[in-house]
Amino acid sequence: MSSFPNLSNFAGYVSKTLNNRIANTQTVSQLNAWVRVSSGVGGGLSLISNPDFGLFKAAGVGSIYGDGQTSGTLGTSWGGAPVYAEANDSGFRPKPNITSIEIDEGAGTLSRKASFTITCYTKGQLDTLCEYFLEPGYSIFLEWGWNVPASLNSYSTTLDAGTVANYQTFDNVNKARASSGGTYDNYLGFITGGSLASSGDTYEITVKCTGYTELPAYFMGADNSEASANSATKITEKEYSTAQIAFETNMGKKRFMQLFNRLPSNRRTTRVSALISNPLVANPSNFINVDETVKAAVNEVVSGTVVAGIAINDEEVTIDGIDVEFPAGTHIIKDEAFIRFGTLMEIINQIGLEGFMIGGKVVKTTINTQTTVCCAFTKIFSTDKSKLFIPNATAPKFDLAKAANSETDNGASDKAINDCSILNVNDSANQIKFPAAGAIVDGIANGKVVVSPKIDGTFEGLKKDEGQWGFLNDLYVNLDFAKGILETKNFSIRNALYQILNGMSSAAGGLWDFQIMSDENDTELRVVDLNLTPNGKKPPYNFVLAGHQSIFIDASLDMDISGAKMNQIIGNRLGQTINGSQKDVKGKKKGLFTDKEDQILKTVKQREAAPAPANDKLPEGPTEDEKDEAKRKNLQLFLDKVGIMPRPDKDAFYPFSADLLAGVVFVSFNDQAIFEFFKNQNDTTNVQKEEGGVGPIMPIKFTFTIHGVSGIKRGDKFTVTGLPRNYEETGFFQVTSVKHTITDMMWKTDIEGSFRQTR
Numbered sequence: 001m002s003s004f005p006n007l008s009n010f011a012g013y014v015s016k017t018l019n020n021r022i023a024n025t026q027t028v029s030q031l032n033a034w035v036r037v038s039s040g041v042g043g044g045l046s047l048i049s050n051p052d053f054g055l056f057k058a059a060g061v062g063s064i065y066g067d068g069q070t071s072g073t074l075g076t077s078w079g080g081a082p083v084y085a086e087a088n089d090s091g092f093r094p095k096p097n098i099t100s101i102e103i104d105e106g107a108g109t110l111s112r113k114a115s116f117t118i119t120c121y122t123k124g125q126l127d128t129l130c131e132y133f134l135e136p137g138y139s140i141f142l143e144w145g146w147n148v149p150a151s152l153n154s155y156s157t158t159l160d161a162g163t164v165a166n167y168q169t170f171d172n173v174n175k176a177r178a179s180s181g182g183t184y185d186n187y188l189g190f191i192t193g194g195s196l197a198s199s200g201d202t203y204e205i206t207v208k209c210t211g212y213t214e215l216p217a218y219f220m221g222a223d224n225s226e227a228s229a230n231s232a233t234k235i236t237e238k239e240y241s242t243a244q245i246a247f248e249t250n251m252g253k254k255r256f257m258q259l260f261n262r263l264p265s266n267r268r269t270t271r272v273s274a275l276i277s278n279p280l281v282a283n284p285s286n287f288i289n290v291d292e293t294v295k296a297a298v299n300e301v302v303s304g305t306v307v308a309g310i311a312i313n314d315e316e317v318t319i320d321g322i323d324v325e326f327p328a329g330t331h332i333i334k335d336e337a338f339i340r341f342g343t344l345m346e347i348i349n350q351i352g353l354e355g356f357m358i359g360g361k362v363v364k365t366t367i368n369t370q371t372t373v374c375c376a377f378t379k380i381f382s383t384d385k386s387k388l389f390i391p392n393a394t395a396p397k398f399d400l401a402k403a404a405n406s407e408t409d410n411g412a413s414d415k416a417i418n419d420c421s422i423l424n425v426n427d428s429a430n431q432i433k434f435p436a437a438g439a440i441v442d443g444i445a446n447g448k449v450v451v452s453p454k455i456d457g458t459f460e461g462l463k464k465d466e467g468q469w470g471f472l473n474d475l476y477v478n479l480d481f482a483k484g485i486l487e488t489k490n491f492s493i494r495n496a497l498y499q500i501l502n503g504m505s506s507a508a509g510g511l512w513d514f515q516i517m518s519d520e521n522d523t524e525l526r527v528v529d530l531n532l533t534p535n536g537k538k539p540p541y542n543f544v545l546a547g548h549q550s551i552f553i554d555a556s557l558d559m560d561i562s563g564a565k566m567n568q569i570i571g572n573r574l575g576q577t578i579n580g581s582q583k584d585v586k587g588k589k590k591g592l593f594t595d596k597e598d599q600i601l602k603t604v605k606q607r608e609a610a611p612a613p614a615n616d617k618l619p620e621g622p623t624e625d626e627k628d629e630a631k632r633k634n635l636q637l638f639l640d641k642v643g644i645m646p647r648p649d650k651d652a653f654y655p656f657s658a659d660l661l662a663g664v665v666f667v668s669f670n671d672q673a674i675f676e677f678f679k680n681q682n683d684t685t686n687v688q689k690e691e692g693g694v695g696p697i698m699p700i701k702f703t704f705t706i707h708g709v710s711g712i713k714r715g716d717k718f719t720v721t722g723l724p725r726n727y728e729e730t731g732f733f734q735v736t737s738v739k740h741t742i743t744d745m746m747w748k749t750d751i752e753g754s755f756r757q758t759r
Helices: 012-023 123-133 161-168 170-179 214-219 242-247 251-262 270-277 292-302 341-348 400-404 479-486 493-506 563-573 599-609 624-641 672-689 725-730
Strands: 033-039 045-048 097-105 113-120 139-146 184-199 202-211 305-307 310-313 315-319 322-326 338-340 355-358 361-364 373-375 395-398 412-418 469-471 476-478 514-518 525-529 541-544 554-559 642-646 664-669 700-707 717-721 731-743 746-757
Touching: 012 541, 033 097, 033 113, 033 123, 097 139, 113 123, 113 139, 113 184, 123 184, 123 202, 139 161, 139 202, 139 746, 161 170, 161 184, 170 184, 242 251, 251 270, 251 479, 270 341, 292 315, 292 642, 315 400, 322 400, 338 341, 338 479, 341 476, 341 493, 373 525, 395 664, 400 624, 412 672, 476 479, 476 493, 479 493, 493 514, 624 642, 717 725
Parallel strands: 541 717
Antiparallel strands: 033 045, 033 139, 097 113, 097 731, 113 202, 139 184, 184 202, 305 310, 315 322, 338 476, 355 361, 373 469, 395 412, 514 525, 554 700, 642 664, 700 746, 717 731, 731 746
16 A cells, blocks of 8 residues: 555654654563454354453453353454354364564565464364355455554454455545554455465464455466456457548547457457547557558558569668669568557456446556656667567657668768657557656656655655656557567456566666556556655654664665666666666765775776777778778668568558658667667766666665554655764665564564665
């Protein structure tokens, strides 16, 4: 329940509770934890960990140890009546005991997960509790807190479905946390697994739970787009006929039909075909190179004369006022086709089931990317047309004419630009481009709220300069790439979408780190880019590592660097930079602890840069035929690297022969070195104008355990006094994982924070 990875601050009641513990170290020694687990099966069943029934005003509900005929009372119904074990019970055996509970909100998870263990002392207890706690898909409500009045104020001796369901909303959970001063918390989810174990004459039931929002992402199959609660609903796989497409006069609908026919058969459903009536979907700007007649019209301009499959005459075309000779048989437009990512998500989200009601709110089964922003730089472009096209209005110019008339020039220009933005045919005033136009100010971009600082008063609005961000939905994904993933059997929507997103990132040098997680209210899933660096405004909460002001039970600092991150760091040492939307800062150390040179690496680089030995014999110059052949090879190398597609607003009647460049768009250039050059060039400029910003999440983690407190969430900032000086001076940690564990009446909160450098 957060807006992670955007920054937030510890809630006031959390800071107050922690500060009280620092001021009075004896406070926590008097605390004992209580736990209640409640099942919504039938009349409900609540088990309480603390055996002091009087504390919870439950006197008269039964015996803890039972009598000669039955064991102790299992717990109470939601109405407060005692619940006993069914048959196969034994007398004078204690009530079941909740021996452990764990609630985990981790950085890589969609929503909170939970597990708990119940020890049973008779077979009858086991049989009855399995009915309530091991049936997959049933609801579970967990509560825990300290034995203090503020905690028990949020505790009700009786429950009802409406009260429990209300805790699906973050506002209500947060109110309960705040009113208790962080001494009470709860969890609402589904049973999604469990296990049984026995030891002697006792049994252990372990129950695993998953948050409500996460279920659709796992259980909705990527190969089934029209699952419906109505079994009579028929999934219709269809195609538009050639005649239907030919006679369609609306270009947007025509392109949608052509795109529809190329979708996986499991996506050609009645719900998807109905999108043709949506002008935002049936828009030519959403589809690139899906019309074979347009592709043929472009290729005809440069193909020359081919007879019986044999190239006879080359074709000469004027481009930018320069004559370019294309070898006979050349086709500059290949088979790749693209679909705008936002349109692809419209198709993916046609899964039949709209959502389900929890606590008066609809938990949606769709995945929201409408406000997903990701990092960018001014001259960003795709390096792989088999995955991605970036419609950048300021992309580097990949000069076809220059490459064709040079023996060695790669055609890339660092001074000229090539407008690869796409005209939005239904809204010509707004182009589709990435990076997006304008800046993000206080979380608002182009009228869209991308990060709301008003969720509970602790979140900070996002701020990004123009050219440093873009909307995920404005990127284009290769149709065949996405199609292959969506056709995979037994794939969840979650796994399919991760593969598509990771493939797109790989075509942009791994610039993005996409994650799927629940929104603030656990009502739908959203996609975020963890590499989008926010700006911090308020100072973080400060912990003390050791001494009388420390409230840590234990703490550790860990630098766990993955293979991908290690590649980036080594690249940084060799003159490149790590990914993210902000980089090294002028006037501060490039490393964490030092900016001194690595003498060994310096020597290695000097040797690599040493000039080759002089050759006294001057080589003979190439002949004219050799020069022409070199030009042909250089052009072919350029065409192998570049991706060229017809602009989506052009049809087969467009005069490509007279105005070739105006009718096509450069969708990619397969050269990672050039990509890194422009990214690093952007970093140098960006550092100068984004002082006070925040760097990307680094693989440096600080973990600590404290006596339990509710309300710390992913996104919160903190610093630690007592760590090496450079951690204190150059950045802060951002909470990426929160875990609560309760065992032996002790509630512990484990926090993991990842380091971010300040600019």
